[in-house]
Amino acid sequence: MELVTTADGSKTLYHAGIGEHYHSRHGALQESKHVFLESGLQFFLKRERQQDAVSVLEVGFGTGLNFVLTADYCMQHHIQLDYCGIEAFPLPVETIRQMAYESYVDGAVWNGFIANYEQACRERVQLTARVNLQVAYTEVLNFAVEKTFDVIYFDAFAAVHQPEMWDDRTLAHVTKYLKPGGVFVTYAITGNLKRSMKALGFTIEKAPGAPGKREMLRAVFTGLPASSAAE
Ligand SMILES: C[S@@+](CC[C@H](N)C(=O)[O-])C[C@H]1O[C@@H](n2cnc3c(N)ncnc32)[C@H](O)[C@@H]1O
Numbered sequence: 001m002e003l004v005t006t007a008d009g010s011k012t013l014y015h016a017g018i019g020e021h022y023h024s025r026h027g028a029l030q031e032s033k034h035v036f037l038e039s040g041l042q043f044f045l046k047r048e049r050q051q052d053a054v055s056v057l058e059v060g061f062g063t064g065l066n067f068v069l070t071a072d073y074c075m076q077h078h079i080q081l082d083y084c085g086i087e088a089f090p091l092p093v094e095t096i097r098q099m100a101y102e103s104y105v106d107g108a109v110w111n112g113f114i115a116n117y118e119q120a121c122r123e124r125v126q127l128t129a130r131v132n133l134q135v136a137y138t139e140v141l142n143f144a145v146e147k148t149f150d151v152i153y154f155d156a157f158a159a160v161h162q163p164e165m166w167d168d169r170t171l172a173h174v175t176k177y178l179k180p181g182g183v184f185v186t187y188a189i190t191g192n193l194k195r196s197m198k199a200l201g202f203t204i205e206k207a208p209g210a211p212g213k214r215e216m217l218r219a220v221f222t223g224l225p226a227s228s229a230a231e
Contacts, residue, residue: 061085
């Protein structure tokens with residue numbers, strides 16, 4: 001695993017085995033803020049109005065960049081955050097520390113994350129009064145919990161490297177954990193992805209992409225698979 005500096009100065013990792021970076025080389029921080037925080041979390045909160053609690057499920061927890069930005073935003077806005085990241089290959093805490101994401105978030109968020117990350121990979125942990133975290137150490141298709149979430153951050157490696165993460169089976173498995181009205185965001189958009197999400201009962205939207213990508217996908221769960229909705 002190689003530490004790489006992206007165009008906005010923030011760091012990412014290059015996974016030689018997969019042949020891909022964990023984030024956009026055009027800017028890890030910009031991508032994370034644009035795709036997940038602004039187009040996902042903030043879009044959901046703005047639509048719900050007066051929301052003082054939110055739950056997020058992330059597919060591909062990796063370095064935790066999306067998590068720390070989300071936790072920081074929720075702390076600043078007095079929102080209770082319940083965050084679950086799915087990760088089949090959790091990174092060592094030393095690798096995460098090297099990402100130096102503390103420059104982008106409040107010290108309490110970063111220190112709480114680093115101090116509790118290893119425990120969060122085993123069980124749900126309360127990081128601050130408002131934020132709890134669990135990193136579900138499992139292959140995505142084996143992920144199982146007894147609850148549903150408001151927002152899904154879908155941050156798998158690109159389909160060209162890991163097509164199985166983007167197929168109908170994986171998307172159906174992950175999206176069954178989204179509440180009706182919940183929001184699914186990812187950095188990419190393809191014809192196959194749009195078709196799969198529509199068939200799963202989502203209304204889809206092409207949103208402007210992060211730097212380096214023209215468009216990204218945002219999808220809102222109607223609560224019914226397309227086949228039932230048409231009946
Ligand atoms: C694009 S990276 C995620 C970047 C991450 N969100 C971050 O901010 O660092 C994709 C992640 O998916 C994980 N992954 C790959 N295959 C997986 C699988 N089958 N199930 C769960 N996670 C998987 C990888 O280990 C990697 O951490």
